[in-house]
Amino acid sequence: MLLVGLIGLLLAIVIPVGGFFFCCCRCAGRCGGSRVEVMEKKRDSCRRISCGIVMFSIVVVMMFGLVCAFVTNEYIEQGVQALPDNLKWSIDDVQLYFNNTKSEVNNLLKNNFKQLQEKLEESLDRSGDIVKIRLGEVSQAVAVDNLTEIVSRLGQLRNDINEAMENTKKLQQDGNQLQLGLAGVRKDLMGLLNECNSELEACQEILKLYDLSHLVVEPNFSELPNLTDIMQKLSDLLNEDIESEVRKGKDTFDRLSYTIQDAVSNAIPEIKQKIRNFGIELGAAADNTSQMLHVPELRQAKEVVSGFQPYIEKYSVYRRYGSMALCCGMLAIVLCFTFGLVCGSCGSRPGNIYGDSSCNKGVGARLLIMGVIVVFLLSFFLLLTTTALFLVGGTTQRTICDVIKNTSDPQVKEAILLVQKHRLIKMIGEDFQITEILRQCHNNKSLYQTLELEKRSQLHIGPNVVVSVFNLSKLTNYQERYKVDEKLSEFLNQLNVNPNVTLLTMEGKELLKQLRDTPVSSINFTVYFVMAEEQLTSINLLELAAKLNNTAEILPSSQLELAAKLRNSALQLESYHLRLVISIRSSLNKLKNVAEHIQKASEFHGKKLKDVIIELLEKAQWAQKFIQTKGKEELKKLGKEFVSEFTELIDQYAAHVKQQVTEEIGRCGPVSQAYNASYVAACNKVILPFNGFWASLGWCSLLCIPCIFIAVTLSVLYRRIDPYPGPLVDSDFASDNYADRDNIPLAKY
Numbered sequence: 021m022l023l024v025g026l027i028g029l030l031l032a033i034v035i036p037v038g039g040f041f042f043c044c045c046r047c048a049g050r051c052g053g054s055r056v057e058v059m060e061k062k063r064d065s066c067r068r069i070s071c072g073i074v075m076f077s078i079v080v081v082m083m084f085g086l087v088c089a090f091v092t093n094e095y096i097e098q099g100v101q102a103l104p105d106n107l108k109w110s111i112d113d114v115q116l117y118f119n120n121t122k123s124e125v126n127n128l129l130k131n132n133f134k135q136l137q138e139k140l141e142e143s144l145d146r147s148g149d150i151v152k153i154r155l156g157e158v159s160q161a162v163a164v165d166n167l168t169e170i171v172s173r174l175g176q177l178r179n180d181i182n183e184a185m186e187n188t189k190k191l192q193q194d195g196n197q198l199q200l201g202l203a204g205v206r207k208d209l210m211g212l213l214n215e216c217n218s219e220l221e222a223c224q225e226i227l228k229l230y231d232l233s234h235l236v237v238e239p240n241f242s243e244l245p246n247l248t249d250i251m252q253k254l255s256d257l258l259n260e261d262i263e264s265e266v267r268k269g270k271d272t273f274d275r276l277s278y279t280i281q282d283a284v285s286n287a288i289p290e291i292k293q294k295i296r297n298f299g300i301e302l303g304a305a306a307d308n309t310s311q312m313l314h315v316p317e318l319r320q321a322k323e324v325v326s327g328f329q330p331y332i333e334k335y336s337v338y339r340r341y342g343s344m345a346l347c348c349g350m351l352a353i354v355l356c357f358t359f360g361l362v363c364g365s366c367g368s369r370p371g372n373i374y375g376d377s378s379c380n381k382g383v384g385a386r387l388l389i390m391g392v393i394v395v396f397l398l399s400f401f402l403l404l405t406t407t408a409l410f411l412v413g414g415t416t417q418r419t420i421c422d423v424i425k426n427t428s429d430p431q432v433k434e435a436i437l438l439v440q441k442h443r444l445i446k447m448i449g450e451d452f453q454i455t456e457i458l459r460q461c462h463n464n465k466s467l468y469q470t471l472e473l474e475k476r477s478q479l480h481i482g483p484n485v486v487v488s489v490f491n492l493s494k495l496t497n498y499q500e501r502y503k504v505d506e507k508l509s510e511f512l513n514q515l516n517v518n519p520n521v522t523l524l525t526m527e528g529k530e531l532l533k534q535l536r537d538t539p540v541s542s543i544n545f546t547v548y549f550v551m552a553e554e555q556l557t558s559i560n561l562l563e564l565a566a567k568l569n570n571t572a573e574i575l576p577s578s579q580l581e582l583a584a585k586l587r588n589s590a591l592q593l594e595s596y597h598l599r600l601v602i603s604i605r606s607s608l609n610k611l612k613n614v615a616e617h618i619q620k621a622s623e624f625h626g627k628k629l630k631d632v633i634i635e636l637l638e639k640a641q642w643a644q645k646f647i648q649t650k651g652k653e654e655l656k657k658l659g660k661e662f663v664s665e666f667t668e669l670i671d672q673y674a675a676h677v678k679q680q681v682t683e684e685i686g687r688c689g690p691v692s693q694a695y696n697a698s699y700v701a702a703c704n705k706v707i708l709p710f711n712g713f714w715a716s717l718g719w720c721s722l723l724c725i726p727c728i729f730i731a732v733t734l735s736v737l738y739r740r741i742d743p744y745p746g747p748l749v750d751s752d753f754a755s756d757n758y759a760d761r762d763n764i765p766l767a768k769y
Contacts, residue, residue, distance in 0.1 A: 111325070
C-alpha cells in the first residue's frame with residue numbers, strides 16, 4: 021500500500037514537470053509545435069486510424085470510470101448521511117437484546133420458580149387430602165362418595181315424583197271432563213246435522229269433512245304410571261335420614277385427610293423454608309445476570325454517534341462538492357479528448373481557401389492538445405488527491421472493514437489481542453477473546469455458551485466490581501445442599517397413621533338396600549314422551565266450531581232454531597278448547613319435563629340406579645376390608661409416591677432451567693445481526709463506494725498518460741491538409757512545388 025502511494029506521489033510530481041518540458045519543447049518548434057507537412061506520408065492514414073481506435077477505446081474506459089466516480093460519490097453521500105441512524109439502530113438492537121435477556125432470566129429464575137413454589141407449597145398444605153384421595157382411588161373407597169351423591173339427590177327426586185303425580189292427577193281430571201263434554205257435543209251435532217242434511221248442502225259438507233265419531237280424546241291418561249308406591253318408599257327413606265347415615269362414612273373417610281395432615285405438619289414448615297432458600301439463591305443469580313447485562317457504554321456510544329450528526333450535516337457537503345470538482349476536472353479532460361476524436365475522425369481536412377468547417381480535423385487537433393494541457397494542469401491535484409484517498413480508504417478497509425468481516429482470520433485475532441486492555445474486553449478476564457464471542461453469536465449460541473460461563477466463577481464488569489456466576493451444578497445437587505432428602509424422609513416417617521375408618525354403618529347399608537329395591541328405574545318414561553307428542557283430538561275443535569258458525573249463518577230464516585243450536589255447539593267446542601285443551605297441553609309439557617328429570621335421577625353415570633347401588637355397595641364393602649387390612653401400608657406407599665412426585669417437580673424445573681440457560685436464554689443472534697448491520701452501514705455503504713471513487717479517478721488519471729502521447733500524435737496527423745498522392749510522386753519535389761505554388765485556382769472549362 022505504501023509503495024502504491026509513493027508511486028502515486030511520484031506521478032503527481034513527474035507528470036506536471038513533464039508537461040512543463042512538453043510546453044517548452046512545443047515553443048521551440050518541436051514535439052508537434054512547428055508547421056507540419058501539408059501532405060500525408062505513405063502510412064499516415066493507417067497510423068491515424070490505429071491511434072484513433074486506441075484513443076477511442078481509452079476514452080470509453082475513462083468515461084466508464086467517470087460515471088463510476090459520479091455514482092460512487094452519491095453513494096458515499098447517502099451512506100454518510102444514513103450512518104449515524106444505522107449505527108444507533110444497531111446499538112438499540114443490542115440494548116434490546118440485553119433487555120430481553122434480562123427478562124428471560126428473571127422470568128425463568130424468579131417468575132417460574134415462584135409458580136413452582138406456589139404449587140409445591142399447595143401440595144404440602146394439601147398433602148393429607150391428596151394422599152386420602154389416592155387411598156380412596158386405590159381402595160375404591162370413592163364408592164362412598166358416589167353413594168353420598170346419589171342419596172343427596174333423593175329429596176329432589178321425591179319432589180319431582182310428587183310434581184309428576186299432581187300433573188298426572190290433573191291430566192286425568194281434565195281428560196275425563198273433556199271426554200264427557202265432547203261426547204255430549206258429538207251426540208247433539210249428529211242429530212242436528214242429520215235434520216238439515218236432506219235440505220241443505222252445507223250440512224252435508226260438514227258430515228263429509230268431519231267424522232264426528234272421532235270427536236273424542238285420543239290419549240288414554242289412565243295408562244300413565246302410578247308413582248304412589250315409589251313416592252311412599254322415597255318418603256320413608258328420607259324420613260329415616262338415609263342421607264345422614266350414608267354421609268357418616270364419607271365424613272369419617274374425609275377426616276382421614278386431617279389426620280394425615282396433622283401427622284406431617286411438623287416437617288412441612290422446614291421443607292417450605294428450604295424451597296424458599298433455593299428460590300432466594302436463584303433470585304440472586306438472576307440479579308447478578310441482570311447486573312452483568314447492564315452496559316452503560318451502549319448509551320454512551322449512542323450519544324457519541326448522535327454527536328457526529330451535526331458535523332456530518334455541516335461538513336459532508338464540502339466533501340461532496342470537492343469530489344464533484346475532481347470529477348468535473350476529469351470530465352473536462354474526457355470531453356476534450358472526445359470532441360477532439362470526433363472532429364478529427366469525422367471532420368473535413370483543413371486548408372479550404374473559402375472557409376473551413378468549424379469541426380474540421382484542425383479543430384480536432386487543437387482540442388486534443390487542449391486535453392493534453394488540461395491533463396498537465398490538473399494531474400498534480402488529481403493524482404495527489406487520488407493517492408490521499410487511496411491511503412485513507414485502503415487503510416480503513418484493511419484495519420477496520422477486513423477486521424470486522426474476517427474475525428476468524430489468525431492475523432485478525434492477533435490484532436484484536438493487541439487491544440485487550442479495552443474495558444469491554446477486560447470485563448470478563450484477560451483470557452477472553454471477542455473474536456470467539458462474535459463467532460458464537462454468528463452461530464446464534466446462548467449467552468452461557470458464548471461467554472463460556474461454565475469455566476468461570478465470577479465476572480469482572482468494571483473497576484472493583486465482581487459478579488458471581490451461578491454454577492448450574494448447584495441445580496442438580498440442591499437436595500444435598502439444602503438437605504431436602506432428610507426433611508422429606510422425616511415427612512415420610514411422620515406419616516405413620518392407622519386409617520381405622522368405617523365407610524358404611526349397618527343402618528346405612530340397610531337403607532341403601534331399600535333404595536336399591538325402589539322401582540324408580542322401572543318407570544315407563546316412554547309413555548310421558550309419547551303422550552306429549554300425541555294429538556289430543558283428531559278433529560281440531562276450533563276449525564269445527566268455525567265451520568258450524570259458518571253453516572248457521574247460511575241457514576234460511578225458517579231454520580232459526582237449528583242455527584241457534586249449531587252456534588251453541590260451536591260455543592261449547594270453543595269453550596272446551598280454551599278451558600281444557602290448552603290446560604291439558606300445558607300439563608303434558610310439564611309432565612314431560614318432570615319425567616326427564618326423574619329419568620336422569622334414576623340413572624348414575626349412564627347406568628340404572630339399582631345396578632349402580634349394587635355395584636357401589638360391593639366396592640364399599642371391599643374398600644372397608646382393604647383399609648382395615650392394608651390401609652397403613654398403603655398410606656406409606658402413597659406417601660412415598662407423593663414425595664417422589666414432589667421431588668420430580670423440582671427436578672423437572674432444575675432440568676428445564678439448565679436446558680434453557682445452556683441452550684436458549686440469551687441467544688445472541690441479534691447481536692450478530694446488529695454487528696453485520698453496522699458493518700454494512702459503515703463498510704458497504706461508505707468505505708466500499710469511497711474506495712470505488714478513488715479507484716475510478718485513479719484509473720482515469722492513469723489512462724491520461726497514454727492519452728497524452730496518442731493525442732499529440734493524432735494532432736500532428738489531423739493537421740495535414742493533402743492526402744498521400746501515390747508512390748510516383750517524389751516527396752521533396754511535391755513539397756517544393758506545394759511551397760511555391762500559385763494559390764489562385766485555375767478556371768474550370
